Amino acid sequence: MMPPYFKKVVPIILCCFSFLSFNAFGAVTNCQALNGEEFLQENITFDIKSSSTTISPGTTLATASSSFMSFTCNFTGSVAAPNHVYFKNVLSAQTKTLLINSGVTVTQRSAIGGGITATLTDSNVPSIDLGHWSQPAVGTTVNIGIMYNFVVIKGSNALKPFDTGNVLLGYHEDYQGKYLGAPVYIRIVGNLTLLCPTPAVSVTASNGGSVNFGTISPKQMNAGEAVSRTFNVGMAVSQDCETGLNVSVRFEPNNNTVLGNKYLDMGNGLQTVIKSNATELDFNQNYAIGEIKPQSPVNVPYTATLSQISGRSITSGPFSKTIRVVVSY
Structure with a gap:
């Protein structure tokens, strides 16, 4: 009885082996x-x-x-x-x-x-x-x-x-x-x-952001003397920036009277001009500062010079005018 059983098993094994071999080749x-x-x-x-x-x-x-x-x-x-x-x-x-x-x-x-x-x-x-x-x-x-x-x-x-x-x-x-x-x-x-967002701009000057000329003698001013005070415009670029900004600054008279584009009428016979490196600046005019980079803030010096308006008499008493500093980039 064993041989017939063996003959039935062998074909099944060979058939399965043949099927596996077919799939083994790509x-x-x-x-x-x-x-x-x-x-x-x-x-x-x-x-x-x-x-x-x-x-x-x-x-x-x-x-x-x-x-x-x-x-x-x-x-x-x-x-x-x-x-x-x-x-x-x-x-x-x-x-x-x-x-x-x-x-x-x-x-x-x-x-x-x-x-x-x-x-x-x-x-x-x-x-x-x-x-x-x-x-x-x-x-x-x-x-x-x-x-x-x-x-x-x-x-x-x-x-x-x-x-x-x-x-x-x-x-x-x-x-x-x-x-x-x-x-x-x-x-x-x-x-x-x-690109940097709006730079942080600070204005530093004597008396907390003001240009204080102190006590002025009318006699000295009538004699042609001029009084100068310095101030700085400080600018810094955000530390998150990866590039610098090309910055310019302009001074706006803020509805005050300006004579000859340069001289701010103080309303008492005196005038003020702003200078950069001895050059008189026009109001409402942009002046290039250059590129300001992160980690490298700048302080730009300016000079405000007070003098008598030609042909005007000087009125005694306190005086002040407010102008705006505008930083553009």
């Missing part, structure tokens, strides 16, 4: 680039100039398309499944963390086959299915095209300048995960220049 083989490099290189650089890092999440910061690669493979699968080609993402966790902490996410999509849009900064990135190709009527070689679209998107974190360096993004494989070649390298550079 249906996509001998892949190579037809011309040019054996890899794809993608470089994405974007520049942002802003007065704030507050850009809405989801905002597109940059788009790019890779070069086109003509790729040839032998397709021998009799059904669709083993004839698929996939892109396998292997971007390092370190690079993903850099991108996320710099306030960006990045997506990748096949520019030819469509399919899914993969977010490269996700912890688990699905493979991109480029499609499947049937074995041709003659031979087994088929030429396929490889090209990708990339989008850099504002993430949830604040934007920071960054450079990933040139890193391996991934490569192509078959349905069993076998390496087919055509690796893709990528470098993403984000240049963020924060």
Whole structure:
């Protein structure tokens, strides 16, 4: 009774072994680039100039398309499944963390086959299915095209300048995960220049922001004497800025009478002129200070000179006028 039982078992074992052997061989083989490099290189650089890092999440910061690669493979699968080609993402966790902490996410999509849009900064990135190709009527070689679209998107974190360096993004494989070649390298550079907000401006002078001429003798002024006092306009750029500001200053008379564009009528027979390095300044005229950088505040000295208005008599008593200092950039 034993021999018949043995004969029934042997065909089953051989059949199962034959089935496993069929699936152990890949249906996509001998892949190579037809011309040019054996890899794809993608470089994405974007520049942002802003007065704030507050850009809405989801905002597109940059788009790019890779070069086109003509790729040839032998397709021998009799059904669709083993004839698929996939892109396998292997971007390092370190690079993903850099991108996320710099306030960006990045997506990748096949520019030819469509399919899914993969977010490269996700912890688990699905493979991109480029499609499947049937074995041709003659031979087994088929030429396929490889090209990708990339989008850099504002993430949830604040934007920071960054450079990933040139890193391996991934490569192509078959349905069993076998390496087919055509690796893709990528470098993403984000240049963020924060333009400074309105600079902090302080005006420092004797008597808490006033130019105090003190007690003036009418006799001396009638004799042609002039009295001068110095004051400073201090300016500083926000420490959050990464660049300087080109600043200018102008003095506005604030509805007071100005004679000859330069001389502020004090209302008592006297006039005041403001000077910078001995040069008399016009009211309502912008004068360039230059670039002010973070960590380098400036104090610009000025001189206010009081003198008699020609042909006017001087009236005794206290006097004052208020003008405005306007800083522009």
